Every structure is written in structure tokens, then in C-alpha cells.
Amino acid sequence: MTPPRERRYLLGLAVVVAAYAVAVGPLAGIPAGLATAAVGYWLGTPYAVAAGHVLLLPIFPDGAHPLSVGLVEAGFLALLVFESPATPAPRRFATAGVAAAAGLGALAWGLGATQSVPVAAAVLLLAFGATVYGLHRYGLLATGGLTTTDTPTEP
Amino acid sequence: MYPTRRSWAVAGLVAAVAALAVAVARPLLLGGAAVAGGWFLARQAAFVRALEDAAADLSVEQSPTRLGVRTTTSTPVTLAARLAEPSTLELSVRAGLPTAAAADEELELDMEPGETDRAATTEVSWPTAGRHRFGPATLSATDGWFRDSVPIGSGPTVTAEPPGPRNVHVGEGGDRLASAYGEHEAGRQGSGLEPAELREYVPGDTADNIDWKATARLASPHVREYEAETERRTLLVADHRGALATGRPGETKLDYLREVALATAASTRELGDPLGLLAVGDAGVTGRIEPASSPRTYVSVRRRLLDMEPTVPEDPPSTVSGRSAPDATAGGAADLRRTIADLEADDAFSRQLRPFYAGRQGYRERFDDDPLYAAVRAAQGRTTGRLWTVIFTDDAAPDELRETVTVARESGEVLVLLAPTVLYEPGGLADVEAAYDRYVAFEGFRRELSGMDRVRALEVGPGDRLSTVLSAGRSRRSRSTRGEFA
Incomplete structure (x- = not known):
């Protein structure tokens, strides 16, 4: 896998490191941020997001302050925006990415506060799958993939 | 739209992070799943938008050099694709060759990101007679994360005819016949559907044939006649x-x-x-x-x-x-010869019939064969x-x-x-x-x-x-x- 290596993306990774440093503190935040940036650099944004969140678990063993989590998530959203120029439709990518992440994040946060984790996870995955499918159907309609063709040969 | 292996891996990652959140009972990880899921959706939305743009900007032309061909011949078919604006996607365009067409090689062209103009030509033969309609060309696009194919434009129709006469002349003394063979007109009136004429009533016409509207209009009895429908065996x-x-x-x-x-x-x-x-x-x-x-x-x-x-x-x-x-x-001439042989007897019946058969003998023998x-x-x-x-x-x-x-x-x-x-x-x-x-x-x-x-x-x-x-x-x-x- 070749992650985007443009300067903008490196800048985005730097923002992630800074977010970690501010949210967690320089002692634990900078190493965690650097590790996350390394994963992002070599594997790409979604892996960096996953790795960064896993690294937060030992840092906040008893639960994190919402402000700290918000700062980290904002760092990842910034990374997503910085990555957008390397995508086929930068503006669509940035807006859709921020909106979808914010929407799914809000859903997870709300459900996590009121429901059990399994229920929250299930609803989150269902919402994610439904949106993927909806975009797929929209793509078919928008590009004419649903049109049918007549039999091409007549006797 | 179909995800590539890379996309499936990211979707699996989203599910894995959510599962880990359940396993360790830490809702914090659900935030990671949400952001990774958001990234996936953003990538999908960007691909849809780019494909939309490419499909709108792309014009594809499938042009055989001839629209009327013989089944024994082959004809070059050119596939040309032009983008109004360069696309960031990797595109390939495949011609919608009819099923009955046989091409030397697949008529397809690839367009790298940034390319705007490509054309390819291949020889296509038409082994089956009939009207072969090209299907729309197929645009396939990928950004490495998703791929999709959409139909683009429409295609021409090629008529393949079996080998045979090309320039059939039907006529008289070198002059080509003007009318179609088989046309015939009845030239008379009778029962039918096509109105022929309106005429004044004459004694002998049946009352059923009187056109009452015309009679009322013209103030005297009129009969409407119709073209007779004929058929010619x-x-x-x-x-x-x-x-x-x-x-x-x-x-x-x-x-x-x-x-x-x-x-x-x-x-x-x-x-x-x-x-x-x-x-x-x-x-x-x-x-x-x-x-x-x-x-x-x-x-x-x-x-x-x-x-x-x-x-x-x-x-x-x-x-x-x-x-x-x-x-x-079979049988006609032989039967006749046998009949004449049977009439050799010198009775009244034979004498009466013998001249009749003898007069026709040459004619029948000559042509019955x-x-x-x-x-x-x-x-x-x-x-x-x-x-x-x-x-x-x-x-x-x-x-x-x-x-x-x-x-x-x-x-x-x-x-x-x-x-x-x-x-x-x-x-x-x-x-x-x-x-x-x-x-x-x-x-x-x-x-x-x-x-x-x-x-x-x-x-x-x-x-x-x-x-x-x-x-x-x-x-x-x-x-x-x-x-x-x-």
C-alpha cells in the first residue's frame, strides 16, 4: 500500500502529533502521536485512526475526558482534510469525510453514553453499512448504471 | 460500484475496531471506528463524484467503416474516446460489439489519469447474417479503492448480409423494371373497406348500399362504392x-x-x-x-x-x-406408351381412341421427360x-x-x-x-x-x-x- 506522501499529508500527520501532545500531554502524547503518524505514513489514514485510538486505551485506562478525545478526533479530521487533495474529488472527500465521521462519531458517543457498548457498536456498524449501500445506489443512479440495453442482434 | 481489496480491508478494519471496543468494553474505540468509517464513506463519495464527472465529460464513438457488410468480409471498427476535462481516475473504455461479431482482438482502450484522447481500431468479422446493433460502450473506472462500469453513448447498427448477388437486375431488354413484382389492382368496385366513389342511385342498387349522409347532403339518393378486395393466388x-x-x-x-x-x-x-x-x-x-x-x-x-x-x-x-x-x-410418358400399346387391338373402342392418343404422342413423349x-x-x-x-x-x-x-x-x-x-x-x-x-x-x-x-x-x-x-x-x-x- 502506498499512502499519500504529499507535503499536505505530512502536515496533517504533524497536526495529529500536535493534537496528541495537547490532549494527552507531551510525555505520552508525542510518542503516541509519532507512532500514529508512522502508521498513517506507511499504511494510510484509516489505519492511523485505528492505531491512534488503540494507543489511547493505556493512556486513559479509566476513561478519557471529552475535551481530550475531542482534540484527538479533531486532529484526525484535520488529517482527513489534508489528505483530500490527493483524492479524485477533493472537496467532496473533505466535506463527506468530515460530515460522515462527525455523524457516526456523534452516534457512537450518544449510544455509548446511553446504551451498552455492544448495542452502540452494532448500531454504528449498521449505520455505516446502510450509508455505504445508499452511496452505492446513488452512484448507480447518477452514472446511469441502472439503464438496460436492448438485444443487440436481430435476425 | 465494487470495492477493491484495499477497500474491503478498511471496511474490515472498521468492524475490527468496533469489535475490539465491545471486547474491551471501551466506547472510546467506537470513535476510532466512526472516523475510519467516515474516511471510507468519503473515499466512496469522492469516487462517485469523479465517476459522474468522467461519464459526463466522456464522448465515445464506435465507428465501423461500413454499415452494410457481407458475412464473408471483415471491416475495421474504430473506438475513439475523448474527455472534455482530464479525469483523476484510471479509465478504460470497451466497445459494445454485438454478440455475433468476431473481433481479432478485444476492442478496448485505456486512459491514464490526465489523458483526454485515445482511439483504437480492430478488424471485426460478421459470421452471422442479420442486423447487429452495437451496444453502448462500457466505461470502467477505478481510483484504486473502488471500481465501477457504466454504459456510455450508443452504437451504430451493422447489417450483415449473406454472400450473394450484389447488383440484381430485373427488367426487359436491359431496362430495369420500375414496379415491384406482384403488385396488382382489381380495377373494379365491390365490397371492401376502401371508398372508391359516390354515385347517384340507379334502379337495381340495393338499399343497403345507399349512403344516407350523402343522400341527405345532395338531396337525391346516392350510393357509395368501395374498392373490391381481391386476392391473386x-x-x-x-x-x-x-x-x-x-x-x-x-x-x-x-x-x-x-x-x-x-x-x-x-x-x-x-x-x-x-x-x-x-x-x-x-x-x-x-x-x-x-x-x-x-x-x-x-x-x-x-x-x-x-x-x-x-x-x-x-x-x-x-x-x-x-x-x-x-x-x-415418372410414369407420365411410360403410361402413355403403355396405353397406346393397349390400343393395338382391332376393336371399335381402340379404333376410336387410337387417333386421339397418336396425335398427342409426340407432344407428351417430348415433354414428359x-x-x-x-x-x-x-x-x-x-x-x-x-x-x-x-x-x-x-x-x-x-x-x-x-x-x-x-x-x-x-x-x-x-x-x-x-x-x-x-x-x-x-x-x-x-x-x-x-x-x-x-x-x-x-x-x-x-x-x-x-x-x-x-x-x-x-x-x-x-x-x-x-x-x-x-x-x-x-x-x-x-x-x-x-x-x-x-
């Missing part, structure tokens, strides 16, 4: 004996006559007239379809005409529709009522044809479509002067047939070869004219 007599095989492959006498026979059958079908077929080979009748106007009959006649091949003298008559071929040739004559005669014997007989044959046996036409016209009008041998022989035009002389002789025979009552004779042949022969005639005439004035 048509019998196609198709000669496909060995002599009809003369000519280059695909352009034999039989091929040309077949084209005209098919056109006649189509015209007859269009007019709704009953149509029948009598196919005659070297050994007798090879197929007989009684005149009828059912769709099945039209199809059978057409199929039989398409299947017809020249026979050879040794060929026995084939079986048609589960019945053995009729005995149009000829399958075309015998077939037509047998068909006339079975026919009741008027019949339009259309004979498709050549000029190889003029005497036989003359007698055949004489028999055929007994039950109605006769159209003879004649293939002049001189126009078909492969080396026939080597000596164009001699060819012209032979054509003049043919024309004399054709005119003789046309001069018979209720008979019309037309020539059928390749138009280009006929033009060559006729121009030789014109050259000769101009030379002789100059000689006279010199």
Missing part, C-alpha cells in the same frame, strides 16, 4: 436444376433467381395473397407447397427458397413434409380457379420453357423470370462481341415469350455484366453508323 415455380449452378460462387443463376423469388414472396405476403411453391430439380419435383395465405405458408416458402441448392441429374427427388416427392416426371414441364402440368391439373404462375428458370432449354409457359397460362397469367446464361458464365464476357450476340438471341427468346397472351418475361442477371454486354452492343452500332457515313 400465386404459385412460384422455382427451377433449381444443375444448369442453374452456372456462375461464380454466390452469384449463380440460382442465387440471382432466389433473390427475385424471395422479393416476390415478400411482396405477395405484403399484399396478403395466397402463395405456393413448386420446386423442380433434375429428377422431378423436390418440394411443393400449395397456395395459401397463412403466415406459416409464407415462412415455409421463404425457408424452402433459402434452402434450395442446384441438383444434379442423378439426385433422386427429396422428401418434403413427410411425403415422398410427387411423380411429376422434362421435369419443369411435367411439374407445371401436374400443378395445373390440381389447380382449380385462376392462378398467377411465376416461373424462375434460365434459357438453357427454350423449347421446353415455351411449352411449359403454354401449359401454365391455361390457368391464368404467367410471369417468367429468365436468367440469361451468357451473363453468368465465368468466361462469358471474354469475347464481349460474341456475348452481345448471345444476349441478342436471348432477348429474342424473351420477347417471344412476352409476346404470348397473358405472359410476361423478364430477365434476371447481374447488372454490371449486363451493362458491359449492352455497351459492347452500343459500340458496335456506333461503329457501323460511322462506317455508313464514311
